[in-house]
Amino acid sequence: MSEENGKLNILVFTCNWCAYAGADLAGVSRLQMPTEFRQIRTMCSARVDPEFILYAFRNGADGVMVAGCHPGDCHYIGGNYRTRRRMALLKMLLQQFGLNPRRLRLEWVSAGEGQKFARVVSEFIEEIRKLGPSPYRKQGAKHGQENITCPEKRG
Amino acid sequence: MARKISLALKRGASCVGCDIAVVNLSQKLFDLLEIADIVFSPTLLDVKYDDLRKMPDKSITIGLYHGAVRNSDNEEFAKIMRDKCQVLIAYGACAHMGGIPGLANVSNREKIFQTVYKETFSTDNPKCVFPQTEWVDDRGHKLTLPEFYDEVYTLDDVVDVDYYVPACPPTHEMNMEILNLIKDWVEGKRDLPPKGTVIAREKTLCDECPRNPGKGKKITVEKLKYISEVEPDPEKCFLEQGILCLGPATRAGCGAPCIEANMPCRGCMGPTSFVMDQGGSMLSAIASILGISEDEIELSEEDIEKLVSQLKDPLGCFYRFSLPKSLLRKVVQDREV
Numbered sequence: 001m002s003e004e005n006g007k008l009n010i011l012v013f014t015c016n017w018c019a020y021a022g023a024d025l026a027g028v029s030r031l032q033m034p035t036e037f038r039q040i041r042t043m044c045s046a047r048v049d050p051e052f053i054l055y056a057f058r059n060g061a062d063g064v065m066v067a068g069c070h071p072g073d074c075h076y077i078g079g080n081y082r083t084r085r086r087m088a089l090l091k092m093l094l095q096q097f098g099l100n101p102r103r104l105r106l107e108w109v110s111a112g113e114g115q116k117f118a119r120v121v122s123e124f125i126e127e128i129r130k131l132g133p134s135p136y137r138k139q140g141a142k143h144g145q146e147n148i149t150c151p152e153k154r155g
Numbered sequence: 156m157a158r159k160i161s162l163a164l165k166r167g168a169s170c171v172g173c174d175i176a177v178v179n180l181s182q183k184l185f186d187l188l189e190i191a192d193i194v195f196s197p198t199l200l201d202v203k204y205d206d207l208r209k210m211p212d213k214s215i216t217i218g219l220y221h222g223a224v225r226n227s228d229n230e231e232f233a234k235i236m237r238d239k240c241q242v243l244i245a246y247g248a249c250a251h252m253g254g255i256p257g258l259a260n261v262s263n264r265e266k267i268f269q270t271v272y273k274e275t276f277s278t279d280n281p282k283c284v285f286p287q288t289e290w291v292d293d294r295g296h297k298l299t300l301p302e303f304y305d306e307v308y309t310l311d312d313v314v315d316v317d318y319y320v321p322a323c324p325p326t327h328e329m330n331m332e333i334l335n336l337i338k339d340w341v342e343g344k345r346d347l348p349p350k351g352t353v354i355a356r357e358k359t360l361c362d363e364c365p366r367n368p369g370k371g372k373k374i375t376v377e378k379l380k381y382i383s384e385v386e387p388d389p390e391k392c393f394l395e396q397g398i399l400c401l402g403p404a405t406r407a408g409c410g411a412p413c414i415e416a417n418m419p420c421r422g423c424m425g426p427t428s429f430v431m432d433q434g435g436s437m438l439s440a441i442a443s444i445l446g447i448s449e450d451e452i453e454l455s456e457e458d459i460e461k462l463v464s465q466l467k468d469p470l471g472c473f474y475r476f477s478l479p480k481s482l483l484r485k486v487v488q489d490r491e492v
Protein backbone atom coordinates (compact mmCIF):
# COMPACT_ATOMS: atom_id res chain seq x y z
CA MET A 1 0.00 0.00 0.00
CA SER A 2 0.98 3.58 -0.60
CA GLU A 3 3.32 5.07 1.96
CA GLU A 4 3.14 8.62 0.64
CA ASN A 5 2.18 11.17 3.18
CA GLY A 6 -1.13 12.85 2.79
CA LYS A 7 -2.54 10.02 0.75
CA LEU A 8 -4.89 7.83 2.70
CA ASN A 9 -5.20 4.08 2.42
CA ILE A 10 -8.87 3.31 2.82
CA LEU A 11 -10.51 0.00 2.07
CA VAL A 12 -14.22 -0.54 1.62
CA PHE A 13 -15.52 -4.10 1.52
CA THR A 14 -18.93 -4.38 -0.12
CA CYS A 15 -21.07 -7.49 -0.32
CA ASN A 16 -22.17 -8.51 -3.76
CA TRP A 17 -25.93 -8.46 -3.20
CA CYS A 18 -26.60 -5.14 -1.46
CA ALA A 19 -23.72 -2.82 -0.70
CA TYR A 20 -21.93 -3.36 -4.01
CA ALA A 21 -25.13 -2.69 -5.87
CA GLY A 22 -25.59 0.41 -3.71
CA ALA A 23 -22.09 1.58 -4.59
CA ASP A 24 -22.81 0.91 -8.24
CA LEU A 25 -25.96 2.99 -8.03
CA ALA A 26 -23.98 5.81 -6.43
CA GLY A 27 -21.64 5.60 -9.41
CA VAL A 28 -24.20 5.53 -12.17
CA SER A 29 -26.13 8.32 -10.44
CA ARG A 30 -22.91 10.34 -10.62
CA LEU A 31 -23.05 11.19 -6.95
CA GLN A 32 -20.13 13.23 -5.66
CA MET A 33 -17.76 11.46 -3.29
CA PRO A 34 -14.04 11.44 -2.58
CA THR A 35 -12.04 8.93 -4.57
CA GLU A 36 -9.49 8.02 -1.92
CA PHE A 37 -10.77 4.55 -1.27
CA ARG A 38 -10.40 1.15 -2.77
CA GLN A 39 -13.33 -1.17 -2.91
CA ILE A 40 -13.26 -4.94 -2.62
CA ARG A 41 -16.33 -6.96 -3.44
CA THR A 42 -17.04 -10.14 -1.53
CA MET A 43 -20.06 -12.40 -1.95
CA CYS A 44 -21.27 -11.63 1.58
CA SER A 45 -20.08 -9.31 4.33
CA ALA A 46 -19.45 -12.48 6.36
CA ARG A 47 -16.74 -13.43 3.85
CA VAL A 48 -14.67 -10.58 5.31
CA ASP A 49 -12.63 -12.60 7.72
CA PRO A 50 -11.36 -10.64 10.75
CA GLU A 51 -7.91 -11.63 9.52
CA PHE A 52 -8.43 -9.61 6.32
CA ILE A 53 -9.02 -6.52 8.40
CA LEU A 54 -6.05 -7.13 10.69
CA TYR A 55 -3.96 -7.85 7.61
CA ALA A 56 -5.06 -4.58 6.03
CA PHE A 57 -4.09 -2.61 9.14
CA ARG A 58 -0.77 -4.40 9.35
CA ASN A 59 -0.03 -3.40 5.79
CA GLY A 60 -0.77 0.25 6.27
CA ALA A 61 -4.53 0.73 5.94
CA ASP A 62 -5.70 3.91 7.67
CA GLY A 63 -9.35 2.92 7.71
CA VAL A 64 -11.49 -0.07 6.79
CA MET A 65 -15.21 -0.06 6.15
CA VAL A 66 -17.36 -3.14 5.78
CA ALA A 67 -20.70 -2.60 4.09
CA GLY A 68 -23.36 -5.29 3.87
CA CYS A 69 -27.09 -5.86 3.60
CA HIS A 70 -29.44 -4.60 6.30
CA PRO A 71 -30.26 -7.11 9.05
CA GLY A 72 -32.85 -9.50 7.68
CA ASP A 73 -31.76 -8.89 4.06
CA CYS A 74 -28.56 -10.92 3.78
CA HIS A 75 -28.63 -13.10 0.68
CA TYR A 76 -27.25 -15.93 2.80
CA ILE A 77 -29.80 -15.26 5.56
CA GLY A 78 -27.57 -14.77 8.60
CA GLY A 79 -24.16 -13.75 7.24
CA ASN A 80 -24.45 -10.19 8.41
CA TYR A 81 -25.41 -11.29 11.94
CA ARG A 82 -21.97 -12.80 12.22
CA THR A 83 -20.46 -9.73 10.60
CA ARG A 84 -21.92 -7.32 13.13
CA ARG A 85 -20.58 -9.39 16.05
CA ARG A 86 -17.17 -9.67 14.48
CA MET A 87 -17.02 -5.96 13.83
CA ALA A 88 -18.05 -5.10 17.38
CA LEU A 89 -15.43 -7.51 18.76
CA LEU A 90 -12.80 -6.22 16.35
CA LYS A 91 -13.41 -2.68 17.50
CA MET A 92 -12.77 -3.76 21.08
CA LEU A 93 -9.63 -5.55 19.97
CA LEU A 94 -8.32 -2.66 17.86
CA GLN A 95 -8.85 -0.33 20.77
CA GLN A 96 -6.71 -2.61 22.93
CA PHE A 97 -4.05 -2.51 20.22
CA GLY A 98 -4.10 1.26 20.63
CA LEU A 99 -5.87 2.05 17.37
CA ASN A 100 -8.78 4.41 17.32
CA PRO A 101 -11.77 2.08 16.81
CA ARG A 102 -13.33 4.64 14.48
CA ARG A 103 -10.82 3.45 11.89
CA LEU A 104 -13.15 0.50 11.46
CA ARG A 105 -16.73 1.06 10.42
CA LEU A 106 -19.74 -1.10 9.68
CA GLU A 107 -22.58 0.13 7.46
CA TRP A 108 -25.72 -1.43 6.07
CA VAL A 109 -26.37 -0.32 2.52
CA SER A 110 -29.15 -1.77 0.38
CA ALA A 111 -29.07 -2.01 -3.41
CA GLY A 112 -31.28 1.08 -3.61
CA GLU A 113 -29.25 3.21 -1.23
CA GLY A 114 -26.77 4.84 -3.59
CA GLN A 115 -27.22 8.10 -1.69
CA LYS A 116 -26.42 6.42 1.61
CA PHE A 117 -23.31 4.77 0.19
CA ALA A 118 -21.96 8.10 -1.06
CA ARG A 119 -22.74 9.73 2.28
CA VAL A 120 -21.21 7.12 4.59
CA VAL A 121 -18.08 6.75 2.48
CA SER A 122 -17.60 10.53 2.40
CA GLU A 123 -18.14 10.77 6.14
CA PHE A 124 -15.74 7.94 6.79
CA ILE A 125 -12.99 9.39 4.62
CA GLU A 126 -13.44 12.75 6.31
CA GLU A 127 -13.15 11.08 9.70
CA ILE A 128 -9.98 9.21 8.73
CA ARG A 129 -8.50 12.36 7.24
CA LYS A 130 -8.88 13.95 10.68
CA LEU A 131 -7.26 10.97 12.38
CA GLY A 132 -4.37 10.95 9.93
CA PRO A 133 -2.22 7.98 8.93
CA SER A 134 -2.44 4.87 11.06
CA PRO A 135 0.37 4.41 13.57
CA TYR A 136 0.88 0.90 12.18
CA ARG A 137 2.27 2.47 9.00
CA LYS A 138 5.37 3.44 10.94
CA GLN A 139 5.89 -0.05 12.34
CA GLY A 140 9.05 -0.83 10.46
CA ALA A 141 10.22 -4.11 9.09
CA LYS A 142 12.80 -4.82 11.78
CA HIS A 143 13.91 -8.43 11.81
CA GLY A 144 12.19 -9.45 8.59
CA GLN A 145 8.70 -9.03 9.99
CA GLU A 146 7.16 -8.20 6.63
CA ASN A 147 7.18 -11.78 5.43
CA ILE A 148 3.66 -12.83 6.32
CA THR A 149 1.77 -14.09 3.34
CA CYS A 150 -1.84 -15.14 3.10
CA PRO A 151 -2.12 -18.91 3.40
CA GLU A 152 -3.61 -20.15 0.17
CA LYS A 153 -5.70 -23.02 1.30
CA ARG A 154 -8.12 -22.59 4.11
CA GLY A 155 -9.76 -25.13 6.34
CA MET B 156 24.31 -48.42 17.14
CA ALA B 157 24.83 -45.63 14.64
CA ARG B 158 26.78 -42.43 15.22
CA LYS B 159 26.04 -40.44 18.32
CA ILE B 160 24.69 -36.94 17.86
CA SER B 161 25.18 -33.85 19.99
CA LEU B 162 22.51 -31.64 21.50
CA ALA B 163 22.60 -28.12 22.90
CA LEU B 164 19.92 -26.34 24.91
CA LYS B 165 19.93 -22.57 25.19
CA ARG B 166 17.42 -20.26 26.82
CA GLY B 167 16.40 -16.78 25.78
CA ALA B 168 13.65 -14.87 27.59
CA SER B 169 12.44 -18.06 29.16
CA CYS B 170 11.03 -19.31 32.43
CA VAL B 171 13.26 -22.41 32.04
CA GLY B 172 10.14 -24.58 32.17
CA CYS B 173 11.20 -25.81 28.76
CA ASP B 174 14.49 -27.21 30.14
CA ILE B 175 12.41 -28.99 32.75
CA ALA B 176 10.15 -30.29 29.98
CA VAL B 177 13.17 -32.02 28.43
CA VAL B 178 14.09 -33.55 31.77
CA ASN B 179 10.45 -34.59 31.99
CA LEU B 180 11.27 -37.30 29.48
CA SER B 181 11.96 -39.10 32.80
CA GLN B 182 13.25 -42.66 32.13
CA LYS B 183 13.17 -41.93 28.43
CA LEU B 184 15.89 -39.37 29.09
CA PHE B 185 18.29 -42.31 29.06
CA ASP B 186 17.06 -43.19 25.58
CA LEU B 187 17.92 -39.67 24.58
CA LEU B 188 21.34 -39.85 26.22
CA GLU B 189 22.00 -43.10 24.41
CA ILE B 190 21.81 -41.39 21.04
CA ALA B 191 22.85 -37.88 22.01
CA ASP B 192 25.46 -36.14 24.11
CA ILE B 193 24.21 -32.96 25.70
CA VAL B 194 27.15 -30.68 25.00
CA PHE B 195 25.74 -27.39 26.19
CA SER B 196 22.94 -26.53 28.62
CA PRO B 197 23.38 -23.81 31.24
CA THR B 198 20.48 -25.25 33.25
CA LEU B 199 21.57 -28.87 33.31
CA LEU B 200 25.36 -28.72 33.04
CA ASP B 201 28.18 -26.65 34.45
CA VAL B 202 29.07 -24.76 31.28
CA LYS B 203 30.16 -21.23 30.41
CA TYR B 204 28.94 -19.14 27.51
CA ASP B 205 32.46 -19.11 26.14
CA ASP B 206 32.35 -22.89 25.83
CA LEU B 207 29.61 -22.46 23.25
CA ARG B 208 31.38 -19.57 21.52
CA LYS B 209 34.52 -21.69 21.10
CA MET B 210 32.81 -24.66 19.49
CA PRO B 211 33.38 -24.92 15.73
CA ASP B 212 30.52 -23.86 13.45
CA LYS B 213 27.96 -26.58 12.71
CA SER B 214 29.63 -28.87 15.22
CA ILE B 215 26.43 -29.45 17.20
CA THR B 216 23.82 -31.63 15.53
CA ILE B 217 20.66 -30.27 17.13
CA GLY B 218 20.03 -27.08 19.07
CA LEU B 219 16.90 -26.42 21.10
CA TYR B 220 16.36 -22.72 21.74
CA HIS B 221 13.59 -21.90 24.18
CA GLY B 222 12.36 -18.51 25.27
CA ALA B 223 11.60 -15.34 23.34
CA VAL B 224 14.05 -12.71 22.13
CA ARG B 225 13.71 -9.82 24.52
CA ASN B 226 17.20 -8.31 24.69
CA SER B 227 20.47 -8.15 22.76
CA ASP B 228 21.92 -11.07 24.71
CA ASN B 229 19.03 -13.30 23.61
CA GLU B 230 19.58 -12.22 20.03
CA GLU B 231 23.34 -12.72 20.17
CA PHE B 232 22.99 -16.25 21.48
CA ALA B 233 20.23 -17.07 19.03
CA LYS B 234 22.75 -16.22 16.31
CA ILE B 235 25.54 -18.20 17.98
CA MET B 236 23.22 -21.21 18.28
CA ARG B 237 22.34 -20.84 14.61
CA ASP B 238 26.03 -20.86 13.69
CA LYS B 239 26.97 -23.81 15.88
CA CYS B 240 23.99 -26.11 15.25
CA GLN B 241 23.14 -27.97 12.08
CA VAL B 242 19.47 -28.12 13.01
CA LEU B 243 17.93 -25.34 15.08
CA ILE B 244 14.59 -25.95 16.76
CA ALA B 245 12.38 -23.24 18.25
CA TYR B 246 11.30 -25.15 21.32
CA GLY B 247 8.20 -24.14 23.27
CA ALA B 248 5.63 -21.37 22.85
CA CYS B 249 8.03 -18.53 23.70
CA ALA B 250 10.55 -19.30 20.95
CA HIS B 251 7.73 -20.25 18.56
CA MET B 252 5.40 -17.26 19.02
CA GLY B 253 6.65 -15.09 21.85
CA GLY B 254 4.70 -16.92 24.54
CA ILE B 255 3.89 -15.30 27.86
CA PRO B 256 6.90 -12.91 27.71
CA GLY B 257 5.51 -11.77 24.36
CA LEU B 258 2.55 -10.23 26.18
CA ALA B 259 4.96 -7.42 27.05
CA ASN B 260 4.21 -6.11 23.56
CA VAL B 261 1.16 -4.45 25.09
CA SER B 262 3.73 -2.07 26.54
CA ASN B 263 7.19 -0.82 25.53
CA ARG B 264 10.62 -0.31 27.05
CA GLU B 265 9.92 3.16 28.38
CA LYS B 266 6.71 2.14 30.17
CA ILE B 267 8.19 -1.07 31.52
CA PHE B 268 11.22 0.78 32.96
CA GLN B 269 8.95 3.42 34.46
CA THR B 270 6.90 0.75 36.21
CA VAL B 271 9.72 -1.48 37.35
CA TYR B 272 12.37 1.11 38.26
CA LYS B 273 10.19 3.94 39.44
CA GLU B 274 6.53 3.43 40.13
CA THR B 275 6.18 0.19 42.03
CA PHE B 276 5.57 0.57 45.73
CA SER B 277 8.72 -1.25 46.79
CA THR B 278 11.08 0.65 44.45
CA ASP B 279 13.60 2.90 46.14
CA ASN B 280 15.35 4.73 43.31
CA PRO B 281 15.59 8.45 44.21
CA LYS B 282 17.97 9.28 41.35
CA CYS B 283 15.68 7.46 38.97
CA VAL B 284 18.44 5.38 37.40
CA PHE B 285 17.30 3.13 34.60
CA PRO B 286 19.29 0.18 33.23
CA GLN B 287 22.12 1.31 30.97
CA THR B 288 24.04 -0.81 28.53
CA GLU B 289 27.38 0.59 29.72
CA TRP B 290 28.65 2.10 32.95
CA VAL B 291 32.16 3.05 34.09
CA ASP B 292 32.94 3.34 37.79
CA ASP B 293 35.37 5.88 39.39
CA ARG B 294 38.28 3.54 38.91
CA GLY B 295 37.62 3.06 35.25
CA HIS B 296 36.05 -0.39 35.35
CA LYS B 297 33.59 -0.76 32.54
CA LEU B 298 30.44 -2.77 33.17
CA THR B 299 28.00 -3.74 30.44
CA LEU B 300 24.44 -4.99 30.33
CA PRO B 301 22.51 -6.35 27.35
CA GLU B 302 20.17 -3.90 25.66
CA PHE B 303 16.53 -4.32 26.61
CA TYR B 304 14.50 -4.12 23.38
CA ASP B 305 11.44 -2.03 22.88
CA GLU B 306 9.47 -5.12 21.95
CA VAL B 307 9.62 -8.91 22.15
CA TYR B 308 10.58 -10.99 19.12
CA THR B 309 10.27 -14.66 18.31
CA LEU B 310 13.26 -16.80 17.44
CA ASP B 311 12.51 -16.79 13.72
CA ASP B 312 12.36 -12.99 13.73
CA VAL B 313 16.12 -12.98 14.29
CA VAL B 314 17.50 -16.23 12.83
CA ASP B 315 16.59 -18.94 10.37
CA VAL B 316 14.69 -21.72 12.19
CA ASP B 317 14.45 -25.33 10.99
CA TYR B 318 11.60 -26.70 13.11
CA TYR B 319 9.09 -25.57 15.66
CA VAL B 320 7.92 -27.47 18.69
CA PRO B 321 4.97 -25.55 20.13
CA ALA B 322 3.27 -25.57 23.55
CA CYS B 323 4.04 -24.11 26.94
CA PRO B 324 5.89 -26.28 27.65
CA PRO B 325 5.97 -29.16 25.14
CA THR B 326 4.36 -32.24 26.68
CA HIS B 327 5.97 -35.59 27.37
CA GLU B 328 4.20 -37.09 24.35
CA MET B 329 5.47 -34.32 22.11
CA ASN B 330 8.99 -34.83 23.39
CA MET B 331 8.70 -38.55 22.68
CA GLU B 332 7.64 -37.73 19.14
CA ILE B 333 10.74 -35.58 18.61
CA LEU B 334 12.94 -38.15 20.29
CA ASN B 335 11.69 -40.88 17.96
CA LEU B 336 12.07 -38.60 14.99
CA ILE B 337 15.67 -37.87 15.88
CA LYS B 338 16.37 -41.50 16.72
CA ASP B 339 15.05 -42.77 13.40
CA TRP B 340 17.07 -40.11 11.64
CA VAL B 341 20.29 -41.00 13.46
CA GLU B 342 19.72 -44.66 12.68
CA GLY B 343 19.08 -43.83 9.04
CA LYS B 344 15.46 -45.08 9.12
CA ARG B 345 13.82 -41.86 7.91
CA ASP B 346 14.61 -38.31 6.90
CA LEU B 347 13.85 -35.30 9.00
CA PRO B 348 10.56 -33.54 8.10
CA PRO B 349 10.65 -30.66 5.59
CA LYS B 350 12.22 -27.47 6.90
CA GLY B 351 9.82 -25.14 8.67
CA THR B 352 7.56 -27.93 9.93
CA VAL B 353 5.70 -27.37 13.16
CA ILE B 354 6.04 -30.73 14.87
CA ALA B 355 2.37 -31.28 15.76
CA ARG B 356 -0.93 -31.78 13.91
CA GLU B 357 -2.49 -29.67 11.17
CA LYS B 358 -5.98 -29.97 12.66
CA THR B 359 -7.53 -27.83 15.34
CA LEU B 360 -7.75 -28.96 18.93
CA CYS B 361 -11.56 -29.21 18.59
CA ASP B 362 -11.08 -31.78 15.82
CA GLU B 363 -9.38 -34.09 18.30
CA CYS B 364 -11.25 -33.09 21.44
CA PRO B 365 -13.34 -35.77 23.16
CA ARG B 366 -15.86 -33.06 24.11
CA ASN B 367 -16.51 -31.98 20.54
CA PRO B 368 -20.32 -31.81 20.25
CA GLY B 369 -20.08 -33.07 16.66
CA LYS B 370 -19.89 -31.49 13.24
CA GLY B 371 -22.94 -29.59 12.17
CA LYS B 372 -24.27 -29.14 15.68
CA LYS B 373 -25.09 -25.48 16.11
CA ILE B 374 -23.90 -23.93 19.35
CA THR B 375 -25.48 -20.78 20.69
CA VAL B 376 -24.26 -19.06 23.80
CA GLU B 377 -26.20 -16.34 25.56
CA LYS B 378 -23.82 -15.54 28.33
CA LEU B 379 -20.06 -15.89 28.56
CA LYS B 380 -18.74 -17.25 31.83
CA TYR B 381 -15.34 -17.27 33.36
CA ILE B 382 -13.66 -20.38 34.60
CA SER B 383 -13.09 -18.61 37.91
CA GLU B 384 -16.84 -18.17 38.40
CA VAL B 385 -18.26 -21.57 37.54
CA GLU B 386 -17.70 -25.24 38.15
CA PRO B 387 -17.52 -26.54 34.59
CA ASP B 388 -19.33 -29.68 33.55
CA PRO B 389 -16.55 -32.27 33.16
CA GLU B 390 -17.83 -33.68 29.87
CA LYS B 391 -19.55 -30.94 27.95
CA CYS B 392 -17.70 -28.75 25.44
CA PHE B 393 -16.51 -25.60 27.20
CA LEU B 394 -17.79 -23.24 24.53
CA GLU B 395 -21.20 -24.89 24.74
CA GLN B 396 -21.14 -24.02 28.43
CA GLY B 397 -20.28 -20.43 27.57
CA ILE B 398 -16.72 -20.76 28.81
CA LEU B 399 -14.07 -19.33 26.54
CA CYS B 400 -11.98 -22.17 25.09
CA LEU B 401 -9.40 -21.52 22.37
CA GLY B 402 -9.79 -24.99 20.85
CA PRO B 403 -11.29 -23.77 17.55
CA ALA B 404 -8.28 -21.50 16.91
CA THR B 405 -5.55 -23.79 18.22
CA ARG B 406 -3.40 -26.46 16.66
CA ALA B 407 -3.86 -30.02 17.87
CA GLY B 408 -1.01 -32.21 19.03
CA CYS B 409 -0.69 -31.48 22.74
CA GLY B 410 -3.05 -34.34 23.62
CA ALA B 411 -5.44 -31.85 25.28
CA PRO B 412 -4.08 -32.20 28.82
CA CYS B 413 -5.93 -29.07 29.92
CA ILE B 414 -9.31 -30.28 28.67
CA GLU B 415 -8.67 -33.55 30.48
CA ALA B 416 -8.03 -31.62 33.70
CA ASN B 417 -11.31 -29.73 33.13
CA MET B 418 -9.58 -26.51 32.13
CA PRO B 419 -10.42 -24.77 28.85
CA CYS B 420 -7.65 -24.41 26.26
CA ARG B 421 -5.73 -21.13 26.31
CA GLY B 422 -4.09 -21.70 22.97
CA CYS B 423 -0.44 -22.39 23.75
CA MET B 424 0.04 -24.51 20.62
CA GLY B 425 -0.67 -21.50 18.41
CA PRO B 426 -2.84 -21.48 15.29
CA THR B 427 -2.73 -24.02 12.47
CA SER B 428 -0.91 -23.02 9.30
CA PHE B 429 -4.25 -22.31 7.62
CA VAL B 430 -4.63 -19.05 9.49
CA MET B 431 -2.42 -15.98 9.83
CA ASP B 432 -3.61 -14.85 13.21
CA GLN B 433 -4.83 -16.88 16.17
CA GLY B 434 -6.88 -14.01 17.56
CA GLY B 435 -8.66 -13.32 14.29
CA SER B 436 -9.56 -16.96 14.06
CA MET B 437 -10.90 -17.15 17.62
CA LEU B 438 -12.79 -13.91 17.14
CA SER B 439 -14.63 -15.47 14.19
CA ALA B 440 -15.50 -18.51 16.26
CA ILE B 441 -16.97 -16.43 19.10
CA ALA B 442 -18.86 -14.19 16.68
CA SER B 443 -20.64 -17.19 15.17
CA ILE B 444 -22.04 -18.49 18.44
CA LEU B 445 -22.67 -15.47 20.63
CA GLY B 446 -26.34 -14.73 21.24
CA ILE B 447 -27.76 -15.57 17.82
CA SER B 448 -31.53 -15.82 18.24
CA GLU B 449 -34.89 -15.48 16.51
CA ASP B 450 -35.25 -11.76 17.20
CA GLU B 451 -31.94 -10.80 15.66
CA ILE B 452 -33.61 -8.13 13.51
CA GLU B 453 -34.80 -6.31 16.63
CA LEU B 454 -31.24 -5.94 17.89
CA SER B 455 -29.57 -2.59 17.43
CA GLU B 456 -25.80 -2.17 16.99
CA GLU B 457 -25.71 -1.00 20.62
CA ASP B 458 -27.31 -4.28 21.72
CA ILE B 459 -24.63 -6.12 19.80
CA GLU B 460 -21.90 -4.06 21.43
CA LYS B 461 -23.35 -4.92 24.81
CA LEU B 462 -23.48 -8.58 23.91
CA VAL B 463 -19.85 -8.80 22.82
CA SER B 464 -18.56 -6.61 25.65
CA GLN B 465 -19.17 -9.60 27.93
CA LEU B 466 -15.82 -10.74 26.65
CA LYS B 467 -13.29 -8.99 28.82
CA ASP B 468 -9.79 -8.44 27.47
CA PRO B 469 -10.05 -10.01 24.01
CA LEU B 470 -6.38 -9.20 23.29
CA GLY B 471 -5.18 -11.06 26.37
CA CYS B 472 -7.48 -14.04 25.78
CA PHE B 473 -6.83 -14.37 22.05
CA TYR B 474 -3.09 -13.74 22.03
CA ARG B 475 -1.98 -15.06 25.40
CA PHE B 476 0.86 -16.95 23.73
CA SER B 477 1.13 -15.43 20.29
CA LEU B 478 1.14 -11.62 20.45
CA PRO B 479 4.55 -11.08 18.74
CA LYS B 480 3.43 -13.44 15.96
CA SER B 481 0.03 -11.84 15.54
CA LEU B 482 -0.63 -9.60 12.54
CA LEU B 483 -0.49 -6.41 14.58
CA ARG B 484 2.31 -7.65 16.86
CA LYS B 485 2.33 -4.84 19.36
CA VAL B 486 0.30 -2.06 20.84
CA VAL B 487 0.64 1.38 19.26
CA GLN B 488 -0.55 4.84 20.21
CA ASP B 489 -3.15 6.37 17.93
CA ARG B 490 -4.63 9.83 18.17
CA GLU B 491 -7.72 10.54 20.26
CA VAL B 492 -8.23 7.03 21.53
Ligand code: SF4
Nearest residue numbers: 170172247248249323
Ligand atom coordinates in the same frame (compact mmCIF):
# COMPACT_ATOMS: atom_id res chain seq x y z
S1 SF4 C 1 7.17 -22.02 26.56
FE1 SF4 C 1 6.33 -21.95 28.63
S2 SF4 C 1 7.63 -23.39 29.78
FE2 SF4 C 1 8.75 -22.86 27.90
S3 SF4 C 1 10.02 -21.11 28.46
FE3 SF4 C 1 8.12 -20.29 27.64
S4 SF4 C 1 6.86 -19.92 29.45
FE4 SF4 C 1 8.48 -21.33 30.08
Ligand code: SF4
Nearest residue numbers: 361364392393400402
Ligand atom coordinates in the same frame (compact mmCIF):
# COMPACT_ATOMS: atom_id res chain seq x y z
S1 SF4 D 1 -14.17 -25.67 22.25
FE1 SF4 D 1 -12.76 -26.62 23.71
S2 SF4 D 1 -14.02 -28.13 24.79
FE2 SF4 D 1 -15.15 -27.58 22.95
S3 SF4 D 1 -14.55 -29.12 21.43
FE3 SF4 D 1 -13.15 -27.38 21.18
S4 SF4 D 1 -11.39 -27.86 22.44
FE4 SF4 D 1 -13.05 -29.21 23.10
Ligand code: SF4
Nearest residue numbers: 409413420421423424
Ligand atom coordinates in the same frame (compact mmCIF):
# COMPACT_ATOMS: atom_id res chain seq x y z
S1 SF4 E 1 -5.09 -27.75 25.69
FE1 SF4 E 1 -4.57 -25.72 24.88
S2 SF4 E 1 -3.54 -24.67 26.57
FE2 SF4 E 1 -3.56 -26.88 27.07
S3 SF4 E 1 -1.61 -27.68 26.26
FE3 SF4 E 1 -3.12 -27.95 24.64
S4 SF4 E 1 -2.94 -26.07 23.38
FE4 SF4 E 1 -1.95 -25.66 25.33
Ligand code: FES
Nearest residue numbers: 015044068069074
Ligand atom coordinates in the same frame (compact mmCIF):
# COMPACT_ATOMS: atom_id res chain seq x y z
S1 FES F 1 -24.99 -10.95 1.20
FE1 FES F 1 -24.90 -8.86 1.90
S2 FES F 1 -24.39 -9.19 3.96
FE2 FES F 1 -24.60 -11.26 3.33
